[in-house]
Amino acid sequence: MGACQNLLDDLNSAKVDFVTDLGLRVADVSLYIDEVIKIDVEPMVQGMPKPVVELMPGEDGILKMRMTQKYNTLRLDSMINIADSVFADSTGFPAISNFYVEGDFDFGFQLNTFWGDGFDTKQLDSLKLDNGIFKLEFNTYDQFYSEFTISFPGITDEKGEVLKVEKFVPSREKNSIDLDLSNHKIQVLKRRNREYFLIHFDFYIESLEDYTDVDPKIKFQMEKVDLDYIYGAFGYDTIPNIGPQEISMPGSILQDQDISMDFKRPDIKLHTRNSFDLPFAYNIKKALMELDDGSIEEVTGIPDVIYIGTSNAEGVSDGAVSTITIDPSTNIDELLGKGAEWLDIEGFLITNPNNPTQKNYIRDEDSLDITLDIDLPFEARISEIVIRDTIVSKVFEPLEDLGFDALMTSIKTDISNNFPFVLNIQSYFYDRNNMLIDSLFDNPAEIRGSDNAGNPVKTTFYSSKNQEQIEKLYDTRKTITVATFKTANAEEEKIVVFRNEHKLDISLTILTSLHVQSGNEN
16 A cells, blocks of 8 residues: 555656546526516507507416407597587677667577587586686677677576676777686577577667668687586487497417417406496497408307496596406407407497486596406417527636636536427527527427426437537527427317416536646656
């Protein structure tokens, strides 16, 4: 033993070469879904809110796609012509005899342009204005002396006092009056299908000349009108400008994938919030789906009429909220699986469907909101789907820091797959200029899917790389891993259940034979 020790001591000054194998873990990739993923779809037609499409784990762990589409909100100004409206009218006076005329009369100021097109049986009883100006212009100041007391029997302020002008004498300097209608209530009358409110005149008009070819006249104009509320019977009428609805479907997000989905147990709901004291019914004539190949198919199972009730609350209300569940016999799930692009609903919205004569109280802030929710659990028939993940880093930087010569290298790839699919896996390496350097495998590696109990399949691959390939890999700045899933029995249309615990784990380890020199050279 002593001799051996001496011989080893003699080696202290000798040069020793040896080769060792070293394993360096350089990358770990996990592909899974554990949170809500928002999916962009094409914008709606102009003016329609953009739908929200999300992929998320459901309460039972099964992944689901949810699409929420909000319709345009229906407001009071959608039903009446009020925005930027100007209401104008005029009145004359009896013929002047003996150079003067006096008396009193009532004049009806017309509001017949107040309503939107399409209302035939409405009856407006009263309205209240947040703002408004009523302008009177007189032509009785040059050739006449005149005096007017003007009252508006149907227009009252917040205290209930009637709007009135006392003993107004027009002159060249003051020949018009602007009346502020803010916070005033207007009682509306109707005759021969025309709405109006009354203006009462007490007047005295005296001619200042022996002859005049001018007739005394007053022009009226109501402008800058902002409604607070209206009260009356809207009758059984179709709401104007509520025509066919075109709703974007998430089919476009599936166009780049070879997917044939048949979603199971669709949960399709129509949520409504109606703060009007006005019930509606949405009559659906037809619902059509446009597929990505341009074909049109009719949607089945959609109800003919959707009733939207009211809260019947006095004063301010958050509205009556209701949810209508669409019969699951609908074929929406099947059509979505074919890559539906658009859902076109042809229908119309009507008022007071059950009692056409009832009175309705509608405030300016009231609205009708309709939202379509489609929840589609991912129990689907899928022939192929691709998941990508990108790592931006110097993946092979550990090799540069060793300071040794790499004689030969292979890459060990450990894959654990608990998706219920057969998958093909490949990783690509890119340099700082985003140019492809190399791939992990010569051809994508195939991995079996998990068994019926959900146990993951673990597989190890070795990929040999020569010295030139290794030196190029030192410049890797980005790695893209692509997993292409295929159902084990796609041809048998096997149903596959996506769950949030499904995951694909990939680990890359570099196995390097290193040439190491130790000792001194004399």
